[in-house]
Amino acid sequence: MASKKEMEVVKGLDLKRYMGRWYEIASFPSRFQPKDGVNTRATYTLKDDGTVHVLNETWSGGKRSSIEGTAYKADPKSDEAKLKVKFYVPPFLPIIPVVGDYWVLYIDDEYQYALIGQPSRSYLWILCRSPSMDEEVYNMLVQKATEEGYDVSKLHKTPQADPPPEGEEGPKDTKGIWWLKSIFGK
Template identity: 80%
Template sequence: MEVVKNLDIKRYMGKWYEIASFPSFFQPKKGENTSAFYTLNEDGTVHVLNVTFVNGKKDSIEGTAYKADPKSDEAKLKVKFYVPPFLPIIPVTGDYWVLYIDEDYQYVLVGGPTKKYLWAETYG
């Protein structure tokens, strides 16, 4: 599967709104107004805050994203979350591959090597 090359990580930072996705076991089934907020850390990693609302109640999780291979120009990242969020003791790591991004950095498709997960997002 092809991924974006030479992703401008600084341009990617900010709030992205989910507009479509494949259902996944780790996201609430009835989540609405789902968004992801990315902030660049001083060490080059990315702070990730995922937020969704279930029955009007806010649900969120924080994590860290980093390049899977620091020497590669491909936008293949790993993202690590700690669960449960209120007692971060168990690290869970997943793939975060930027499969497509438009030249204005307004729309993105994110997935991974298994093709089980796919998110379409718009920049907010």
């Protein structure tokens, strides 16, 4: 059965090329993201110590919400693209560290789209450098996820504006209301 096999992970990921902005094209719903989130994106910046600064942003109810974290190789000696991501929650009072797996399951040669997952297969993201993706590419990534044992019926496309918001447009959710709502499944 596909879900029993070890997932294939990208080998030799060029972290420098991976840096920059990625738009969420589709994902499995997560309690860490608002259900009505739009224009969801991640921006990665390589730091001098080899770790990656992570900025995840989404717009909910017209307000921009964000959370920052750090990504690092799970095994510095391995060439597999198995990363750990650490965030402190809640974002408005960051005191509790939450660490998750971030495995790059597929990336194209030009580093324009990627499939991200983790070992329990509870989380899945389809990312792209632009806010829209060719349907043929999307279907190929969904097929790859299926082959890795994911239940792709859980995938939800993320609405993206064209053009996408720049910088920190819009009022900011400074209270972390989206995070509190997410705990209660709103």
